[in-house]
Amino acid sequence: MPTAGRKIFLIATEESGDRLGAALMKVLRQRLGDAVQFAGVGGRGMTREGINSLFPIEELSIMGFAAVVKQLPKILQLIRRTADAVLDDAPDMLVIIDSPDFTHRVARRVRARNPNIPIVDYVSPSVWAWRPGRARAMRRYVDHVLALLPFEPEEYRKLRGPPCSYVGHPLVEQLASLRPNAEEQKRRDAEPPVLLVLPGSRRSEIRHHLALFGAALGQLDRRTTFELVLPTTPHLEKMVHDGVAGWPVVPRIAVGEIEKRAAFRLARAALAKSGTVTLELALSGIPMVTAYRVGAAEAFILRRAIQVSSVILANLVIGEEVIPEFLQENCTPEKLAQALGDILGDTPARRRQVEAFATLDARMSTGNQPPSARAADIVLATVAQRPR
Known part of the structure; x- marks a missing residue:
């Protein structure tokens, strides 16, 4: 199997992202069994699926501009620490999940220092609502975007962003x-x-x-x-x-x-x-x-x-x-x-x-395939394209 023996590094810093990451990991484990290894940052759900989180995600539960400014040195230190961990692991895939203010900064650092690591972004930032220039900028460090909303792939096409596929919102399973x-x-x-x-x-x-x-x-x-x-x-x-x-x-x-x-x-x-x-x-x-x-x-x-x-x-x-x-x-x-x-x-x-x-x-239909399975298909296809 071309994807056997691969390591996937995932980063989720909020509970909603942790749920998405845990569901994705579960499907990947079902598909690949012990041939896949996980590392990264996540919460309780991803921990149950096999991640030993680099730090507790509660350290990033910060809201409001004033709070962010006050905690900025700590946030920057965690960004550097996470990017260094990705680079040290040299995984076959980096999956960043939501929280773009954190995860995209990690992704840019990783791409700059090791452009051979494929990067998938699970949950599009709201490029259709504000800062649309982000979509085109993402082409430099994101290989594929997994969208939760059905109109997002067309927005990425119009904004000349990276490839984007609608995988479905987790609510459709609930x-x-x-x-x-x-x-x-x-x-x-x-x-x-x-x-x-x-x-x-x-x-x-x-x-x-x-x-x-x-x-x-x-x-x-x-x-x-x-x-x-x-x-x-x-x-x-x-x-x-x-x-x-x-x-x-x-x-x-x-x-x-x-x-x-x-x-x-x-x-x-x-x-x-x-x-x-x-x-x-x-x-x-x-x-x-x-x-x-x-x-x-x-x-x-x-x-x-x-x-x-x-x-x-x-x-x-x-x-x-x-x-x-x-x-x-x-x-x-x-x-x-x-x-x-x-x-x-x-x-x-x-x-x-x-x-x-x-x-x-x-x-919002995803046919007979749940969102986590559609997301896993794209992750595995992207991993398979990476030379061994």
Whole structure:
């Protein structure tokens, strides 16, 4: 077998990337057995699949420009350390997974010092949204991009970036846990409606959105009744619990992925911070209102950098702006409450979202092959091209 006895170095620095890396490693192990060796950086999932991580990925859980500046010496030291480890190992393949501010810096260092190591980028940076020049620059150090969103390969072609293939989003493998059965659908349609509130998955996001969302829900509570559920993760539970204590409507806090998915299957609508969760909600068939606030410095930069009219992933995949989004100074309790009221009942705004979401399965289909298997095919094909 041409790929036998190969070593693959993978780098993932966030939990979402760790899940992608673990799934990819599992398929590669199934295909190659003991003939493949893994090294790199990853979290718990990749550790279970055989990586002895170079450092704990929690060391890079940094959000916000001020925090990054403060930690910059440490970040740069970890970039150098990771690149040196790749070069010392001289693997047959480097797979960088998301987190482009870190992983692309490693990849550039590796390519400069050893251009014979193939590099695959799993999860495209948002070149279609901002800094489109990155796509063309990536040709110098990335051999193939594995895209999670179906429109991304065409964007890379237009921007003259490296080869890019749509492998599928991991959410397409999880639809059964997101969508209601017959009994759960009855609760979704019943009164009072279950309303999800999703202020973010990072501490900085929660700080920016929690009070705003609470004020909006207080205004909505004066107009209609609803049952409020706030999904979060165990490490954020205390912060969220303390933050909602003064809300006029106190939510039930659903902790962990199982409780979150159970809440998704019952919910009629959602108020969410912009991000990947918008695609998760759309695939679940849940109409939503989205909001996003950042600090003044970040807002100043993003306003000048963003190239698309919508930052909502579901809108971008659908090709229409069906989900309302409220950004920065436009993001007020009054506007959020009004928009939520418009989608809780059987209204044209709600029907428009539901009908658009029904097209997502076809748009995001990967056929009978799961995303991790499609990704593994490209990794193995790229490895096989490297001379022994």
